[in-house]
Amino acid sequence: MTTTGTPTLAVDSRTRYTSDETCFAGTSTGQTPGSGKETMRILIAEDSAPSRLALERVLVKWGYEVVPCRDGSAAWEQLQLPDAPRLAILDWMMPGYSGPEICRMLRAKGGEPYTYLLLLTSKTLKEDLIAGMEAGADDYVTKPFDLHELNVRLRAGMRILDLQAELLEAREKLREQATKDSLTGLWNRRSIMEILEREQARSQREGAPIGVLMIDLDHFKQVNDCFGHLAGDEVLREAGRRLLASVRPYDGVGRYGGEEFLVVLPGCDEAGLRARAESMRAAIAAPPLEKVSQGLTVSASFGATVFMPQSAVSVSDLIRIADEALYEAKHTGRNRVVLRSPLIGTLR
Ligand code: GH3
Numbered sequence: 006m007t008t009t010g011t012p013t014l015a016v017d018s019r020t021r022y023t024s025d026e027t028c029f030a031g032t033s034t035g036q037t038p039g040s041g042k043e044t045m046r047i048l049i050a051e052d053s054a055p056s057r058l059a060l061e062r063v064l065v066k067w068g069y070e071v072v073p074c075r076d077g078s079a080a081w082e083q084l085q086l087p088d089a090p091r092l093a094i095l096d097w098m099m100p101g102y103s104g105p106e107i108c109r110m111l112r113a114k115g116g117e118p119y120t121y122l123l124l125l126t127s128k129t130l131k132e133d134l135i136a137g138m139e140a141g142a143d144d145y146v147t148k149p150f151d152l153h154e155l156n157v158r159l160r161a162g163m164r165i166l167d168l169q170a171e172l173l174e175a176r177e178k179l180r181e182q183a184t185k186d187s188l189t190g191l192w193n194r195r196s197i198m199e200i201l202e203r204e205q206a207r208s209q210r211e212g213a214p215i216g217v218l219m220i221d222l223d224h225f226k227q228v229n230d231c232f233g234h235l236a237g238d239e240v241l242r243e244a245g246r247r248l249l250a251s252v253r254p255y256d257g258v259g260r261y262g263g264e265e266f267l268v269v270l271p272g273c274d275e276a277g278l279r280a281r282a283e284s285m286r287a288a289i290a291a292p293p294l295e296k297v298s299q300g301l302t303v304s305a306s307f308g309a310t311v312f313m314p315q316s317a318v319s320v321s322d323l324i325r326i327a328d329e330a331l332y333e334a335k336h337t338g339r340n341r342v343v344l345r346s347p348l349i350g351t352l353r
Pocket residue numbers: 188221222223224225226227229233234235236237238241262263264335339
């Protein structure tokens with residue numbers, strides 16, 4: 006039986022491709038073996054043009070997208086691009102860099118996601134194969150190879166890459182859960198405190214101040230009491246969105262507790278902080294939240310302070326000072342900003 010998937014193979018003096026009918030039985034459909042997902046890109050680095058073209062034709066027939074490279078230097082360049090193919094078939098002997106050299110360099114570089122490396126070699130000596138694997142190759146195919154073997158080895162590589170992608174996704178999800186507040190999507194308390202600590206260390210190194218805001222929604226209990234907890238949750242989410250919308254990408258906004266937020270503004274001095282806090286206050290108090298009935302408006306009180314790089318104020322002192330300023334904002338009428346300097350007392 007001859008299937009439509011059987012490639013016409015160019016044969017050069019060094020490479021003899023052997024095919025058997027069964028090796029095409031499951032792979033002539035144009036599907037990417039081992040993966041029902043989007044087309045997988047495979048890099049082929051092979052200096053023999055006939056051999057490279059033949060291999061390319063087979064892989065395209067199997068549904069892969071191919072990035073062909075005529076030598077080791079071109080392959081090395083391609084593999085360092087941000088969207089480099091995740092699977093590479095590398096000839097052992099090539100001008101520029103050899104297959105094992107590329108394996109070694111790529112593994113030394115590390116980084117994620119993982120690149121699955123398959124060495125293509127006419128060497129059959131066991132010691133050579135061991136050296137190739139030790140250089141960082143995941144697998145090898147010896148020349149002349151048959152297509153069935155290549156096919157199953159590619160599928161094995163695909164399985165590893167799929168598993169790795171799942172692992173990365175799961176890790177990312179865990180990281181998200183561990184660092185973000187699930188209701189608002191803002192940093193959680195631990196993360197925003199870590200950000201403040203990190204920024205404080207940077208401030209001491211680089212000599213720039215940090216603006217710190219402790220924010221508490223006003224009479225929030227009444228929102229729950231009058232509109233229910235779900236409406237209260239929506240108000241919290243919206244307050245978070247409005248705070249996020251009024252900061253720069255390198256500022257930190259976290260949910261410190263129930264209806265309290267902590268904002269860290271690197272590089273912000275007293276004058277800047279006063280203006281930034283005022284615009285955040287106005288953003289929260291601005292037009293009623295659409296999703297909450299009866300045109301509810303919400304406001305927040307702000308306790309503000311600045312960390313000066315030359316001062317020896319600790320993170321817990323900063324929080325305490327911002328808290329005291331917040332307390333004063335509450336007791337002087339709410340919906341306002343009170344700025345307190347750790348060194349020279351209340352500025353407001
Ligand atoms: P003040 O202006 O003095 O801050 O008054 P307040 O009512 O905001 O303060 P209080 O501390 O009395 O009430 C805070 C309320 O926040 C009580 C609590 O049920 C509510 N709260 C805390 N976390 C959540 C939450 O995740 N969802 C909802 N819906 N409510 C929350």
